Amino acid sequence: MTTPQHPSPPSAPGSRDRIYRSPAGVVGGVLLLALVAWLGIDALVVGEGRTPWTAVAVMLFLTPLIVAYTVRPAVFADDERMRVRNPFRVIVLPWGRVASLRSGYTNEVVDEDGTKYQLWALPVSLRARNKAARQEARRTAGENREGTTGGRGAYGGRGVRGTGVATADGPRRAESDRAVDELRQLMAAHEGAPETSGGVTVRWAYEVIAPAAAGAVLLAVLFTLG
Incomplete structure (x- = not known):
């Protein structure tokens, strides 16, 4: 279940974002992180041989992935644009470039060029x-x-x-459908407004990709060495 978190409807540029994320995803992610930390620290303390290094590699690999798929996803929306923070990308779409918001088996935003971006923070139940x-x-x-x-x-x-x-x-x-309804209302209210013009930008989340890749490389080296 996804619960929208928004302090108040934005009414001016620079106003606070409405924030949408999955509380269940955040709770599950925190529990998984605690489990990985517990097992990893235990292996570091009592492990022998290559076990501590393997524990470091596993934690380095798993931690950013768990964060990416559970804690990280969120949708931020204000008068000018919506910002979609997915596991490995951040997409910023001015309202003037949003063609539609679709809700089927997944929730998606579609830009004017027809490119679809899944809203990971609003999973369909x-x-x-x-x-x-x-x-x-x-x-x-x-x-x-x-x-x-x-x-x-x-x-x-x-x-x-x-x-x-x-x-x-x-x-x-359903909560995720209500969140999409609110986003549609914001899109309709600001469609064509001058301040909503601009291009769609996509940024890769290297702060997630880099440590996960480093952990994968370290694991591969350890397995190669036997």
Whole structure:
């Protein structure tokens, strides 16, 4: 499940970003990092021969990868652009260059050239979607029953026969779908604005790639030496 974290809707250049990330991914990543640290430190302390070096190589290889796929992914959005921080790349897209935001089996942003960028921070959960759909169906059915019997609607007014009354928050949606909906609203609100012009930039995350590659090389050398 993904929960959007945003302090308030941005209203001026330089305003704080809305931040979207996966709390479950962050928690899982922290637990994995703790496990790797525990096993690695234990091997360093009590290991003999090449064991400590192997432990260093494994930690150097695994730690950046765990961070990349769990803690690192995030989407930042403000009045001017959205910044997508994926495991190995950072993509900055001004709103004027965003063609669409797609939500299927994965969540993606598509630029004007048709290039797709997956939003790793907003993983799609079919289970969460089905759960939200069932809750919405039950809510609508309950409101229809209230309307049929003349009960009070969601806002305290009298119900209308055969109709459902939407809640103040609208239909229930999975958290990742709600986050994409908010991003679509930002895109629509700032489409064509002069401050949203500019090109799409993509930067490789060498701070993740370099230590992982160094760990892989060290592991290969250790295995070669036997």
